[in-house]
Amino acid sequence: MIRVLVVDDEHLVRSGLRLILEAAGDIVVVGEARDGAEAVDVVTRLGPEVVLMDVRMPGMDGLTAAARIGAVPNPPKVIMLTTFDLDEYVHQALRAGAVGFLLKDTPPTELAAAVRTVHAGHAMLAPTVTMRLLSSFVERGPAVAQRARERLALLTGRERDVIEALARGLSNAGIGAELSLTEATVKAHVSRSLAKLGLANRVQAAILVRDATG
Structure with missing residues (x-):
């Protein structure tokens, strides 16, 4: 329960x-x-x-x-x-x-x-309300974007691909289908990325990606 x-x-x-x-x-x-x-x-x-x-x-x-x-x-x-x-x-x-x-x-x-x-x-991340909130109210600006890009630079290319797909609201299955990865591999990439970035969850990762867009 x-x-x-x-x-x-x-x-x-x-x-x-x-x-x-x-x-x-x-x-x-x-x-x-x-x-x-x-x-x-x-x-x-x-x-x-x-x-x-x-x-x-x-x-x-x-x-x-x-x-x-x-x-x-x-x-x-x-x-x-x-x-x-x-x-x-x-x-x-x-x-x-x-x-x-x-x-x-x-x-x-x-x-x-x-x-x-x-x-x-x-x-x-899937519900429309959440994506609208993330798109509209995440802090933006040159300084914020630069810090976010510096943090994302800690990731490998594949980890970055996974996190960017996550930020678009894709599930593990959706990310796997887009990047030709198994769900287990996607989950492992997400876990490693969160650890490298010092983030608690997928929502914070999505915010960081959106901040990086300036």
């Missing part, structure tokens, strides 16, 4: 998310939190594997909480719940280690699938 923490300031929203997730059969909601501070406390006490967290809440917001949760030992995967009027803030959560986004009107089957995806170690 995948252990999930649900964080939202509205009781009805938390209850609805719990019902949807637990109906999936392989997910259990081990706790709920009303704000970011409570979420950090519950994470340290209950050790969920995935946190589904609203961006805007009274007190400590989801962005601050994501950064603090990312700093705990063996942190859970964090998915942010967002709306487009908050897009300008979301890349901060990505840089803090959040692995994806969902809109609050996400269909129940997609919600459960998203939890499974991040639990398996994959960032949520």
Whole structure:
């Protein structure tokens, strides 16, 4: 069972998310939190594997909480719940280690699938909302681009090919098909690249590639 923490300031929203997730059969909601501070406390006490967290809440917001949760030992995967009027803030959560986004009107089957995806170690790059956010709100500029290009220069040519394909939102299978590699080889390239770059996940790698474009 995948252990999930649900964080939202509205009781009805938390209850609805719990019902949807637990109906999936392989997910259990081990706790709920009303704000970011409570979420950090519950994470340290209950050790969920995935946190589904609203961006805007009274007190400590989801962005601050994501950064603090990312700093705990063996942190859970964090998915942010967002709306487009908050897009300008979301890349901060990505840089803090959040692995994806969902809109609050996400269909129940997609919600459960998203939890499974991040639990398996994959960032949520495929949904259109995530790619739009990455394209629109990643920091750009000559200095940022130069630093990003210098970091990417640490990679081999093939590792760079894989990371650039990843940044376009391709899955391991999609990258393998494009580059004529097995999924296992793609996974190995991704792991080595993340280690060389000092990055926590695929989303941060995608941001770095997009920064490098200036």
